[in-house]
Amino acid sequence: NWKLTNYIDETIADIKERVGDQKVILGLSGGVDSSVAAVLIHKAIGDQLQCIFVDTGLLRKDEGKKVMENYGEHFNLKIKMIDASERFLSKLAGVSDPEEKRKAIGNEFVAVFDEESKKIEGAKFLAQGTIYPDVIESQSVKGPSSVIKSHHNVGGLPEEMDFELLEPLRELFKDEVRKVGEELGIPHHLVHRHPFPGPGLGIRILGAVDEEKVRILQEADDIFIEELYKNDLYDKVSQAFVVLLPVKSVGVMGDERTYEYTAVVRSANTTDFMTATWSRLPYEFLDTISNRIINEVRGINRVAYDISSKPPATIEWE
Ligand code: XMP
Numbered sequence: 001n002w003k004l005t006n007y008i009d010e011t012i013a014d015i016k017e018r019v020g021d022q023k024v025i026l027g028l029s030g031g032v033d034s035s036v037a038a039v040l041i042h043k044a045i046g047d048q049l050q051c052i053f054v055d056t057g058l059l060r061k062d063e064g065k066k067v068m069e070n071y072g073e074h075f076n077l078k079i080k081m082i083d084a085s086e087r088f089l090s091k092l093a094g095v096s097d098p099e100e101k102r103k104a105i106g107n108e109f110v111a112v113f114d115e116e117s118k119k120i121e122g123a124k125f126l127a128q129g130t131i132y133p134d135v136i137e138s139q140s141v142k143g144p145s146s147v148i149k150s151h152h153n154v155g156g157l158p159e160e161m162d163f164e165l166l167e168p169l170r171e172l173f174k175d176e177v178r179k180v181g182e183e184l185g186i187p188h189h190l191v192h193r194h195p196f197p198g199p200g201l202g203i204r205i206l207g208a209v210d211e212e213k214v215r216i217l218q219e220a221d222d223i224f225i226e227e228l229y230k231n232d233l234y235d236k237v238s239q240a241f242v243v244l245l246p247v248k249s250v251g252v253m254g255d256e257r258t259y260e261y262t263a264v265v266r267s268a269n270t271t272d273f274m275t276a277t278w279s280r281l282p283y284e285f286l287d288t289i290s291n292r293i294i295n296e297v298r299g300i301n302r303v304a305y306d307i308s309s310k311p312p313a314t315i316e317w318e
Contacts (some may be wrong), residue, residue, distance in 0.1 A: 004176075004183055008040070011168050015044035019125060024166060025117050026127040028053045028079060029198075030067040032191055033129030036181040037169055041127055042077050043184065050078050050123065052116050054109060057085025058200035058209075060225075061218040070190060084112045088202070089211055096207040098318035102150050105199040117163075126163035131172055151198065189229070194239040195273070203318040207246040213261075216299040217244040220263045223292045227285065237279040240267040242293075243306070243317045251294075251301030260301040263293055267306075268315045276310040 024041060028034050028051040041049050051071070055064045064081060072079045091104045117123065169177055181191035197203060201221075205213045221242040228234040243264040251258040265286070270276035290303040306313075 001179070001183070004179055008043075008180060008183060011040060012044040015041055015166065015168060018166070019045050019048065022048065022124040023120065023122055024049045024125040024127050025120055025123045025163070026051045026129075027113055028067065028071065028077070029129075029196075030059070030063055030071075031129070031196055032174075032181065032193055033131055033169060033177060035071060035129070035186065035190065036177050036184070037127055037129035037167075038071065038077055039075055039184045039186060040168055040180065041166070042075065047078050049127070050080065050120050052113060052120075053079050053081045054112050054116075055081060055083050055085060056088045056105065056109065056200055056202075057083075057211075057214065058088060058105065058202045060196070060201070061222040070187075075186075080116065082112060082116055084108070087112065089209070089214075092202060092209045094208055098203060099150060101202050101209070101318070102199050105202050106150070109198070124164060125166045127166040127168070129169055129177075130167040131169045131174060131177055133173065135170055189234075192235060194234075194237075194241075197316060203316055204241060205244045205246075206317055212299070213244055213246075216261065216297060217242060217263075219297045220244070220293045220300055223296060224265060224289050227289050227292070231285055233281065233285065237267045237281075238270045238273070238276070239315060240265075240279070242266070244300075249302050253301070258301045260299055262302045262304060263297075263300045264304045264306050264317070265289060266315070266317070268310070270310070270315070273315065274310075276315055278305075278307045278309060281305075 024045065026034065026038050026041065026049060028038050030053070038049065038051055053064070053067055068079060068081060071077045088105060088108055091108050092101060095101050095104055172180065178191045182188065201214055201217050202209055205217055224240065224242050225234070228237070228240055243266055245262040245264060247262050248259050249262060251260065267279035267281055268276040269279050286305055293300055293303050
């Protein structure tokens, strides 16, 4: 595709010219946008790009390890991984209100990123994976009453940070970002990942978050995602994940009575994420994941399937 190759070549030339021999910092989340931005910028300026990956402890199972393998080893990006799980968990201790959780996670993210970026000497640019729909969204004037959920995007940083912004994907739509990613050699499954919210599993564990619940949810979610890939369903749904309810119910395992948490499997189909329907996943498939989650994840003895559309429900539960 000549247009795409042109775009990539021109953008690389622009980045080279603008950055010169200066350093660039980028908050890598492992999501599509920041990853494509990182690989593109790395092509232009190599190790002048320093990525910061914050492990909030609220990521999917083995996410940190996978990001280091996929982008650190395979693409040779310079990535500093910060294990901040304890900081996030302690800020979240006892907090059960969804908005308070979002704010706690968002503020802590900014604090960690701010500290880390200050350690990188002489960095002049801050790169972000902002894409065209983000630009439009932030320009639209919204009154406080229209704020349904306070969004936290990895890379959404306070203005007092003294960097010049570098946003090479600013003019692209999501499908174009994916094409650029594939053209740059990022594997299909990485550029076609479902979106993952900034607050992560923090808003998929209803009520108060703790380390044990994070572990339980990571295990259950990992089984669901693995089975979606295995059954060729991952690309047929727009976003899929497991939610952990703090509700215990009675079950039976062997001849023991159990009293454990409930997992909800959520899968949505949508084009714009403003409205969505629940995915009509095959019964046999639902049966498989329910059995696997209940048998393999200690702490869950019941699985429910979310059959709510948006509106009036939202895709996430908090
Ligand atoms: P809802 O739950 O509002 O979600 O139907 C719509 C889409 O937005 C994602 N989402 C977020 N993404 N930061 C993000 O970067 C956030 O705070 C956030 N909250 C929700 C959600 O995963 C879905 O794709």
